[in-house]
């Protein structure tokens with residue numbers, strides 16, 4: 001019974017804060033700070049799923065993006081430890097990895113989409129697994145869509161965002177590798193997205209230079225409601 005009340009209270013919080021616009025754009029003042037990320041004190045690799053974990057018992061935030069976008073690096077930077085596997089040769093298995101943070105919420109690492117070398121059958125399976133998770137997960141509070149800041153968002157990125165908007169999901173865009181891109185290009189990419197989708201919440205990050213992470217971590221806390 002105690003357990004049930006606890007879960008219920010998460011739901012209530014979600015509803016009451018669901019529409020709160022806590023998004024910020026760009027770097028914050030403390031560009032290289034990671035103070036907020038250090039609040040993620042305990043991180044435990046929880047599980048790998050080859051089907052949708054729609055019934056996780058605690059709130060979740062998910063990270064998603066195409067292979068090689070810098071997702072593992074960003075998760076490691078956010079969690080201040082090398083816990084997500086960094087690969088230069090994206091694996092063939094489609095697994096959803098979950099990390100239990102502060103025993104309070106899950107950070108969910110969703111497999112990269114739009115990886116050209118995957119067979120059509122695998123891409124379809126990915127789509128089915130991810131969409132099932134995103135659509136039916138009981139306590140998924142926010143989805144971070146990672147986009148390489150150096151390149152114009154790809155068709156697969158656009159389709160994914162379109163899908164999230166259609167299902168009215170709480171999401172934001174995280175531009176990665178900003179240490180390698182020009183401001184003008186980033187501005188163009190933001191414009192490209194906003195032309196299609198209207199105002200979006202976005203973050204500019206560099207895992208390498210630890211930029212934009214403080215704001216991102218603060219945002220995760222706000223979304224999960226752990227202050």
Ligand code: GDP
Nearest residue numbers: 067068069070071072073086087177206207208
């Ligand atoms: P994933 O496939 O999306 O998990 O991407 P990884 O985290 O494995 O990163 C893919 C490649 O991009 C690796 O060679 C990383 O070293 C590189 N990378 C990731 N983040 C950054 C960043 O912030 N800056 C730069 N310059 N390179 C990055």
